[in-house]
Amino acid sequence: MKILVCISHVPDTTSKINFTDNDTKFDANGVQFVINPNDEFGLTRAMWFKEKQGANVTVVNVGGAETEPTLRKALAIGADAAIRVNTAATDGFSVAKQLANVVKEGGYDLVIAGRESIDYNGGMVPGMIAGLVDSNFVNNCIGLEIEGTTVKAVREIDGGKETLTTELPLVIGGQKGLVEESDLKIPNMRGIMMARQKPLTVVEPVEAIAETNATKFEKPAPKGAVKLVSADNLDELVNLLHNEAKVI
Secondary structure: OEEEOOEEEOOOOOOOOEEOOOOOOEEEEEOOEEEEEHHHHHHHHHHHHHHHOEEEEEEEEEEEHHHHHHHHHHHHHHOOOOEOOOOOOOOHHHHHHHHHHHHHHHHEEEEEEEEOOOOOOOOOOOHHHHHHHHHHEEEEEEEEEEEOOOOEEEEEEOEOOOOOOOOEEEEEEEEOOOOHHHHOOOOOHHHHHOOOOEEEEEEOOOOOOOOOOOOOOOOOOOEEEOOOOOOOOOHHHHHHHHHHOOOO
């Protein structure tokens, strides 16, 4: 079984975010980048298929050379090979088109993408890939078992879970729950050394026109000061909740 895991290169959530050019561009200076958490759950599940069923795992990213350390980390975790599509990730459709071309060229049985990335939270790419390659698709996936070409998938729905049976080829949008957080793999020294010897192929992009464009970024408004109310002054508390917070 050939598995392709889509990896997004995203800012660590502890990083301080700033914008430049009149708030139209993201400022990457001083920002630590990591594997998108939803993608990391998917990569860990792919490692399980590699260890238990002998699957071959390739990771792929759409981006410039600055994303290669993130791909190398995925190789250190255990992926067999990496592909970088040499173009900026401008919007969901253009990224999906680049990834769909990699899927077609590589003949992958299973494509694991994160449900969404934690930077733009678009949630569009996995479904678009499935549409472009004419593959089955399961989103919000929190469980995945494969026997031959038959797949049993569990996805999160409002108020519960839904269990589905389908066939390969398949694209999933994975998320927390696909594996336990305790199962996430941290690269060890041996894995890091081996990653240097694994192939990282850079491919040129296919033609793709971005369908959306970010015109401006804006930070959330700063939180107001906290008002403390004495425990024996309930009238004042009710007044503040009613007239200022307007929650009652």
